[in-house]
Amino acid sequence: xxxxxxxxxxxxxxxxxxxxxxxxxxxxxxxxxxxxxxxxxxxxxxxxxxxxxxxxxxxxxxxxxxxxxxxxxxxxxxxxxxxxxxxxxxxxxxxxxxxxxxxxxxxxxxxxxxxxxxxxxxxxxxxxxxxxxxxxxxxxxxxxxxxxxxxxxxxxxxxxxxxxxxxxxxxxxxxxxxxxxxxxxxxxxxxxxxxxxxxxxxxxxxxxxxxxxxxxxxxxxxxxxxxxxxxxxxxxxxxxxxxxxxxxxxxxxxxxxxxxxxxxxxxxxxxxxxxxxxxxxxxxxxx
Ligand code: FE2
Numbered sequence: 614x615x616x617x618x619x620x621x622x623x624x625x626x627x628x629x630x631x632x633x634x635x636x637x638x639x640x641x642x643x644x645x646x647x648x649x650x651x652x653x654x655x656x657x658x659x660x661x662x663x664x665x666x667x668x669x670x671x672x673x674x675x676x677x678x679x680x681x682x683x684x685x686x687x688x689x690x691x692x693x694x695x696x697x698x699x700x701x702x703x704x705x706x707x708x709x710x711x712x713x714x715x716x717x718x719x720x721x722x723x724x725x726x727x728x729x730x731x732x733x734x735x736x737x738x739x740x741x742x743x744x745x746x747x748x749x750x751x752x753x754x755x756x757x758x759x760x761x762x763x764x765x766x767x768x769x770x771x772x773x774x775x776x777x778x779x780x781x782x783x784x785x786x787x788x789x790x791x792x793x794x795x796x797x798x799x800x801x802x803x804x805x806x807x808x809x810x811x812x813x814x815x816x817x818x819x820x821x822x823x824x825x826x827x828x829x830x831x832x833x834x835x836x837x838x839x840x841x842x843x844x845x846x847x848x849x850x851x852x853x854x855x856x857x858x859x860x861x862x863x864x865x866x867x868x869x870x871x872x873x874x875x876x877x878x879x880x881x882x883x884x885x886x887x888x889x890x891x892x893x894x895x896x897x898x899x900x
Contacts, residue, residue: 616739628803628853635846645786647723648752657706677821685716685893692759714751743877746895750871755794760860765831769807769851778879779851783870785841792862797836803852812884822886829854
């Protein structure tokens with residue numbers, strides 16, 4: 614399936630694009646099953662971000678390090694609302710997961726097959742990406758009742774390129790709607806530039822991150838909701854402001870997402886938290 618000329622124009626105008634039926638039901642089920650299988654096999658009893666520490670700075674370092682070194686691994690992150698003041702989960706780990714990432718596209722065979730497959734390649738070519746490199750991937754779980762709000766943000770705050778040339782692929786593995794926390798977009802905001810940056814820094818002798826700049830706009834009337842049926846793809850321009858609601862339903866909202874940038878026309882910023890590693894240099898969709 615290739616994007617039409619109108620699709621591409623819409624993406625460039627609004628900063629996002631919904632493509633229905635991008636993956637089949639079967640592809641969604643297989644990808645979701647592969648993801649849940651990884652979760653099933655994980656031993657959460659000694660999870661580093663849940664191991665209680667009496668020193669809060671020590672705990673913070675552990676969390677920062679666990680995140681910053683996750684680019685070439687599959688790691689697990691919990692919903693903030695599911696972690697109590699003592700750093701322990703208030704529910705069973707498997708139902709409290711916010712996401713896992715950030716190298717499913719390299720380490721999980723079916724995620725790899727989908728990410729580097731024909732369908733994705735056709736979209737990237739329609740967007741005229743010369744040398745698209747995949748930089749990260751995640752499954753976001755948004756569990757029933759626990760899945761929290763994602764505040765308004767621009768993806769390029771976290772994944773910056775010079776010039777900006779980042780595209781997010783967001784695929785609904787289950788229906789995403791107003792009740793279980795679909796995304797909301799502020800159309801056209803990708804033309805206003807990146808307002809904030811999350812940068813790598815050294816804090817107390819360890820690698821950490823620091824936020825510089827402003828927060829993006831948050832006026833409710835600027836946003837439109839984008840419900841997506843299972844199998845639908847949303848393309849996300851790196852600079853468009855978007856957010857998602859809490860999951861108030863008793864259904865999960867599992868999605869697979871990955872980001873790529875055009876290495877043919879832009880450079881990966883060295884101050885991004887995520888950097889290519891020896892074991893996983895950002896792989897190309899095609900050259
Ligand atoms: Fe995002």
